[in-house]
Structure formats: structure tokens, C-alpha cells
Amino acid sequence: MMKIYDLPSSYAKVHLPAKVALAVTTKPDGNYNLITLEWFMRTSIQPPMFAISIGESRYSHACLEDTRFFNLVFPSIEMKPLLSLCGSNSGRDMDKFSAGDVRHIAGKLHKLPILTDAVANFECEVVSQVRSGDHTIYIGQVYYSWLDPEKQMFFYQDKS
């Protein structure tokens, strides 16, 4: 029977399975940070754009306020440990890029790294942003799209 529950209970029931992504950003010292994201979407065909929603408390938020580029990475199944690492540790306390032993090549936009174990990488420049409660939605224009068609997409199924 349909009735009112609190939002966490209702949302927990409907949000999985979910696509998750990683966003690579540039730290003020020039190194790179990684964040695991569930809240992202395509927002324009021409020019191509993606939006990512980043909590104001995240180190990635400070990184994006400082340097206006991100790489949106669609992970392969073998990247599950990296998604856990990047979703449960802050770049303020840990260099996730080194700790995750991330395989990469140089990107073409602002030299952001391209994760070579991923299915796809989209190199974006932030063109606008919107406050959304305790998150900021950063809208990025895609300049380069990278794909490894042989890799299999990771889907977030449950907490295990």
C-alpha cells in the first residue's frame, strides 16, 4: 500500500542499481583528486555537456572552485576497489590518485589524466554552476571523449 515514509527509506528502495562515475579534478598543488559520484547526468547534445553534483564539504568542491576542469570517468568492473577508495576517503586526508595506483595517460584538455582501465572518459570544462541545497551542480562542456569498447561497465548494485 502506498503511504508516506521518510526520504532515506523511500530513496534506498529505488536508487539501485545505479551507474556511478569518478570525477578527476586538479588539486591546488597541481596533483589530481578523484571522487566517486552517483549524481551526474548528460544535460546537452550540442554542445555536449554533463552535470555533476558535488557536496560543499567535499575536497573535490574546493578543487573545482580553484580549477574549472574535470574528467568524468565511466568505470569498468575491475575498477570497483578504486570506486570504494574514492567514495570513502577525502583527498584532504589521502592522495587517492597515488593510493589507487591509477593507470592513466595524459589527457588533451588541461592535461587531466585519462584513466585507461575505464570504459569511457569525458574531458570537461566547467561552463556554469548552480547551488542545489548542500551540493553544487557543475555543468561541464565536453571537449574530448575517450572510449575502450572492450571494457565492461560497472553498475553499483548494493553496499556489499
Ligand SMILES: Cc1cc2nc3c(=O)[nH]c(=O)nc-3n(C[C@H](O)[C@H](O)[C@H](O)COP(=O)(O)O)c2cc1C
Ligand atoms: C556510490 C557512491 C556515490 C556517491 N555519489 C556522490 C555524489 O554524487 N556527490 C557527492 O558529492 N558525493 C558522492 N559520494 C561521496 C563522495 O564520493 C565521498 O564523500 C568522497 O570521500 C569525497 O571525496 P573528496 O573529499 O576527495 O572530494 C558518493 C559515494 C559513494 C560511495
